[in-house]
Amino acid sequence: MPNSPQRAVSPVAHGSSLAMKAKSNRGVLQPVTVPQPVTERASFLVDRADLPGLRGAVSKLANAGYSETVVTERLGLQDLADLEWRSVPIYRSERLAGRDPLALAIDLFLLQGDLPNDELERLFSRSESDLLVRAGLLAIDEMGLARARASLFPVGDRLIFSDHDWPSLPHPGYTTVPTDQVMGIGRDSRLLARCTSRRTFRSTLDLCTGSGIHALLASAHAQQGLAVDISPRAARCARFNAQASGATNVDVAVGDLFDAARGESFDLITANPPFVPSPLDSLRFRDGGRSGEDVQKRIVAGLPHHLAPGGMAQIVTELGERDDEPLAHRLRDWLEGAPMDIHILRLGEYSAAKYAIGHAKGDDYQAFLDSTRQWADNLRAQGYIRVVSLVISFQWSDLTCGPPWEHLDESPPPRRAAGAEIDAAFLAERFTRRRDLPQALAQSCLRRAGPVALLDARVLGSDMPRRAKATLLRQALTIEHHLDPLEREILDRMEGRIPMPHLIGLFRDLLVDEPTIIAATRSLLRRQLVRIDGQLADSAARL
Numbered sequence: 001m002p003n004s005p006q007r008a009v010s011p012v013a014h015g016s017s018l019a020m021k022a023k024s025n026r027g028v029l030q031p032v033t034v035p036q037p038v039t040e041r042a043s044f045l046v047d048r049a050d051l052p053g054l055r056g057a058v059s060k061l062a063n064a065g066y067s068e069t070v071v072t073e074r075l076g077l078q079d080l081a082d083l084e085w086r087s088v089p090i091y092r093s094e095r096l097a098g099r100d101p102l103a104l105a106i107d108l109f110l111l112q113g114d115l116p117n118d119e120l121e122r123l124f125s126r127s128e129s130d131l132l133v134r135a136g137l138l139a140i141d142e143m144g145l146a147r148a149r150a151s152l153f154p155v156g157d158r159l160i161f162s163d164h165d166w167p168s169l170p171h172p173g174y175t176t177v178p179t180d181q182v183m184g185i186g187r188d189s190r191l192l193a194r195c196t197s198r199r200t201f202r203s204t205l206d207l208c209t210g211s212g213i214h215a216l217l218a219s220a221h222a223q224q225g226l227a228v229d230i231s232p233r234a235a236r237c238a239r240f241n242a243q244a245s246g247a248t249n250v251d252v253a254v255g256d257l258f259d260a261a262r263g264e265s266f267d268l269i270t271a272n273p274p275f276v277p278s279p280l281d282s283l284r285f286r287d288g289g290r291s292g293e294d295v296q297k298r299i300v301a302g303l304p305h306h307l308a309p310g311g312m313a314q315i316v317t318e319l320g321e322r323d324d325e326p327l328a329h330r331l332r333d334w335l336e337g338a339p340m341d342i343h344i345l346r347l348g349e350y351s352a353a354k355y356a357i358g359h360a361k362g363d364d365y366q367a368f369l370d371s372t373r374q375w376a377d378n379l380r381a382q383g384y385i386r387v388v389s390l391v392i393s394f395q396w397s398d399l400t401c402g403p404p405w406e407h408l409d410e411s412p413p414p415r416r417a418a419g420a421e422i423d424a425a426f427l428a429e430r431f432t433r434r435r436d437l438p439q440a441l442a443q444s445c446l447r448r449a450g451p452v453a454l455l456d457a458r459v460l461g462s463d464m465p466r467r468a469k470a471t472l473l474r475q476a477l478t479i480e481h482h483l484d485p486l487e488r489e490i491l492d493r494m495e496g497r498i499p500m501p502h503l504i505g506l507f508r509d510l511l512v513d514e515p516t517i518i519a520a521t522r523s524l525l526r527r528q529l530v531r532i533d534g535q536l537a538d539s540a541a542r543l
């Protein structure tokens, strides 16, 4: 679960200055103003002639090991999304003391550090440094210190430029964050990147593209993509990233959500909208109106007009939860009756109080309390008792499998690609909703879907029924499924491949009737703890 409900921008980033506290001679903490050299933001414009050189400089960093896995390991993190500005001095002293090229690249492009001339020369040749200065990515001051004008975020094997995550840190040192700040790669960006279906698609649309991350990732498995952002600066950044990575199949447009799509349909639609229920309208990438839903509900409402048959739409978001109001009802309202299946992946939650505290800002304690109250009042006015972190996936319903459905899974945030597991959840739901499932099962063999951790719980000295939980191991998503006693028994006895008639016989001997056994098997199949082995498996995969 994310350890803070902040978006990519850190607690220092929204208006709170880097004012440090020092003790005056009366022992009272006084704010100390840190000199803040302002490094101009990257223009995200590059001369065509400089593109080959820019790509060369970026691949040099990649060859030095600048990738998500290696950088995460080097910084001693479990997830690069855990990177935080407060720990920068510790990363530097404990992890980057050996100043090899990887350490220098991390310091310059991720930790917003500065490099003296001799270190810069160890990272780039003179002509590469000149090119990065020309491309607006590097500034060298009169003391010869080099600073990045944008950060370079590793996402898998991709490298994505965006504005710095911590604009209030001395480099660049803004006291207020520009409203058109392009979001760095935040925890939510990484969650969507990991949960996106990586099937081969003809066309993709990335709404609220920011740096263009999801459009660029999709460009590797799609013929053509469109990336849209309402902010011209974000669109420039996305275009810059497409150019820098040589992705020629991505178009970038400035526009309000689907306007730029002009009635077209797409096979994959991704979106990481501004979703924060916010009392402020200060950050375009963060603030989703008082309810947090201003932009996202328009995205969901637009899906029926822009999602191609067989396609997939995926949104990462946070939604405020009210008592006794299932989130699925809200999504159905936004879909306005369009027959779509919905997979909701719940990745964490924050109490309203924790959420308010996480977003509150203030240079002194009173200002912080006032800000907390402002955030908490807004959440209360919305009736939100908690805020949940979600990746929501939509597909057109297959009407031969009955009415549209919703499937809720709960997992800690995945640390690696989970898109195939979400694809599989759609297939499993559809397969188990087939009207001819009992007949189909009668000719099938079943087996466990893989190694399963089975947890039995009982209260000794009580006649409370046993509880069982099962988790399919080796998955990116760690989903705990509650099992009823029959489901537990079937799963337990399923050593190897077992023909369904054999399973029915086994449990009939224990006086369980056939429809009950089929219902339990269906439930295990639906939750992908069990799979069909053999011919039928192929037809299930084709569904």
Ligand SMILES: C[S@@+](CC[C@H](N)C(=O)[O-])C[C@H]1O[C@@H](n2cnc3c(N)ncnc32)[C@H](O)[C@@H]1O
Residues within 6 Å of the ligand: 182, 183, 184, 185, 186, 188, 189, 192, 207, 208, 209, 210, 211, 212, 213, 214, 228, 229, 230, 231, 234, 255, 256, 257, 271, 272, 273, 274, 275, 284, 285, 286, 295
């Ligand atoms: C949370 S950021 C997501 C950036 C990027 N997709 C990512 O995952 O890192 C949201 C983006 O939505 C853009 N945005 C806000 N309202 C929009 C709208 N009505 N139409 C298109 N883009 C919008 C903002 O400019 C911002 O770049």
